Amino acid sequence: MNYSKHIRLFSAFLTVSAALTAQIPASFSKDQWESMQRLKSHVSYLASDELQGRQTGSPGELLSATYIAKEFKKNGLKLLGGNGFQTFAMTQFRIASDACEMQLNPVGGGNYTLPPFKMNEDFYPLSQSVENDSCTADVIDVGYGIVAEKLNKNEFQGLDVKGKIAAIRLGFFGESENPHSEMAKFADINAKVENAIKYGAVGVIFFRNDENSPEPNGKLDRNVKPSPIPVFFFSKVGPLPMGMNVTLKSKIISPQVLGHNVVAFKNNHRKKTVIICAHHDHIGFNEYDNSRYKGPQAIHNGADDNASGVATMIELSKQLDKWGLRKNNYLFIAFSGEELGLLGSKFFTKNALIPLDKINYVINIDMLGRIDSTKKTLTINGVGTSSKWIDVLKKLETDTQNIKIATTESGLGPSDHASFYLENIPVLHFFSGQHRDYHTPDDDEDRINYQGMYHSIQAIKQIVCHTKKKKLDFVKTKDISPGKMRFKVTLGVMPDYSFSGEGMRIDGVTPDRPAAAAGLQRDDVVIQIGDHPVKDMMGYMSALGKFEKGDTVPVTVMRNKGTYTVNVTF
Numbered sequence: 001m002n003y004s005k006h007i008r009l010f011s012a013f014l015t016v017s018a019a020l021t022a023q024i025p026a027s028f029s030k031d032q033w034e035s036m037q038r039l040k041s042h043v044s045y046l047a048s049d050e051l052q053g054r055q056t057g058s059p060g061e062l063l064s065a066t067y068i069a070k071e072f073k074k075n076g077l078k079l080l081g082g083n084g085f086q087t088f089a090m091t092q093f094r095i096a097s098d099a100c101e102m103q104l105n106p107v108g109g110g111n112y113t114l115p116p117f118k119m120n121e122d123f124y125p126l127s128q129s130v131e132n133d134s135c136t137a138d139v140i141d142v143g144y145g146i147v148a149e150k151l152n153k154n155e156f157q158g159l160d161v162k163g164k165i166a167a168i169r170l171g172f173f174g175e176s177e178n179p180h181s182e183m184a185k186f187a188d189i190n191a192k193v194e195n196a197i198k199y200g201a202v203g204v205i206f207f208r209n210d211e212n213s214p215e216p217n218g219k220l221d222r223n224v225k226p227s228p229i230p231v232f233f234f235s236k237v238g239p240l241p242m243g244m245n246v247t248l249k250s251k252i253i254s255p256q257v258l259g260h261n262v263v264a265f266k267n268n269h270r271k272k273t274v275i276i277c278a279h280h281d282h283i284g285f286n287e288y289d290n291s292r293y294k295g296p297q298a299i300h301n302g303a304d305d306n307a308s309g310v311a312t313m314i315e316l317s318k319q320l321d322k323w324g325l326r327k328n329n330y331l332f333i334a335f336s337g338e339e340l341g342l343l344g345s346k347f348f349t350k351n352a353l354i355p356l357d358k359i360n361y362v363i364n365i366d367m368l369g370r371i372d373s374t375k376k377t378l379t380i381n382g383v384g385t386s387s388k389w390i391d392v393l394k395k396l397e398t399d400t401q402n403i404k405i406a407t408t409e410s411g412l413g414p415s416d417h418a419s420f421y422l423e424n425i426p427v428l429h430f431f432s433g434q435h436r437d438y439h440t441p442d443d444d445e446d447r448i449n450y451q452g453m454y455h456s457i458q459a460i461k462q463i464v465c466h467t468k469k470k471k472l473d474f475v476k477t478k479d480i481s482p483g484k485m486r487f488k489v490t491l492g493v494m495p496d497y498s499f500s501g502e503g504m505r506i507d508g509v510t511p512d513r514p515a516a517a518a519g520l521q522r523d524d525v526v527i528q529i530g531d532h533p534v535k536d537m538m539g540y541m542s543a544l545g546k547f548e549k550g551d552t553v554p555v556t557v558m559r560n561k562g563t564y565t566v567n568v569t570f
Helices: 003-021 030-046 049-054 059-074 182-186 189-198 303-323 343-350 389-394 417-421 450-466 514-518 537-544
Strands: 085-091 101-105 123-125 132-141 165-169 203-207 231-234 245-253 256-266 273-279 329-335 359-365 377-381 404-408 427-431 493-495 504-509 525-529 552-559 562-569
Touching (some): 030 049, 030 059, 030 303, 030 450, 049 059, 059 256, 059 303, 059 329, 085 343, 165 189, 189 203, 203 245, 273 303, 273 343, 303 329, 303 359, 303 450, 329 343, 343 417, 359 417, 377 450, 417 427, 427 450, 504 514, 525 537
Parallel strands (some): 132 165, 165 203, 203 231, 273 329, 273 359, 359 427, 377 404
Antiparallel strands (some): 101 245, 123 231, 256 329, 493 504, 504 525, 525 552
16 A cells, blocks of 8 residues: 555645645634634545545545544544554455355155255345355244244244254235234244244245245345354245255355554543544445445545544544643544444444543534534534533533534434443534435535534533533433334435424435425424324434335425425335
């Protein structure tokens, strides 16, 4: 890797910044202008095409980590771990190799052979399959493989499954007549595999009961933890003849890559430490299908998400001594793997470089670059995670011409602060709001509001200053658990997280999705879905969890001071 080239690029950004500093507009103080230029320098590099979207484990992500470590060191912090890096392994992808095999064996000791089934034509392994193992055993039919004690249903009861391959139908009995039956809760593939293992099966073969049943996705999910047995799908309708002896060989390729957290410490020799963090990874070329963009392959530079948060964190690390913040230690962390499921922060909490009980609180900065020039709203999430936060926020002195504060209480959310909240640590998440460029190639540096970032930093500074002598208690907030946040349906809208009124205000509508088809618009405020009132974001998520794909429900919104109801089909 040509590091000298990238060092020259760093220097070029700094040279541009120095030239701009000499031309300070009259509307800015010298301090504000210089801070904004530093922010611009950081974002310009981190969100440049050179880093190719900073996908976790990519060369661009390593360049990002190297740059951040260099800046931390320049700002007087001590790099922890290996040169500031805390590395963690992640599965890059999983793919079935040609060595996967499903073979019928002669019965009765014959010396003949039967032709093997064809991979990806007659069968394929499912995500739950063991990576590298095989089994040879007789097959036993266990129906739909459902165990539901509360429904007095156990299809394994009375069967001798131990040491055999369980043949299991997809779905559940009566699904075509009543797809929303209580039985549906017990019919997912993971549960059926767990049931088979519990009763001693050495392998599982899934099959469709009829031709109208959908096939499971043959793409292997890299996030699914493999079971200890082969788990295959047999594409023929109906089970294998019972009494057959079958060999299953599962050989799955799953290369690993390293993600890089960057960790640096300001040791003031105090008992408690404040963590200030931001994730530095983004979604690269959309290798893992988490883009909202549907066009040809393109770099997702992630200027707002989250070069803006990293730039803010670096700027805060530079200002610590100037602000006289010496009553806590300060640990700065740039996490990787956030876009893939908070991988870096979860790894850190399980492998913390300081004891978790020494952490006073956590400030997480994720997307701080798009303060709306009209609304000027900075959202602070997590204010319910300590009884002290409300008093601290009351002390904030902000010019509402520059910044307005909106708050939410929950400590959970799709960013790294959630990993610490789940460890009973008070958290705050700073967020400038959702926008149309989120997770698209249009999230570029030229759209960043540096003046808004500067005023947001002043709010963060005040919060840190007002807590420099405080030991914060932890309060569990009213949350929707992560498991309940996985919905079968979606409206296809971007919520306005800065909205503090009653309901859920729509900040953007995705074309060709249910809301767009029903005529919902930006700035509509959803106040009811079906029979379920929507008071806030949690109410909105709770209401979505009540519906299934295909349901048509009335959705009521406030629009132009009136109410408007449309039927939405999920």
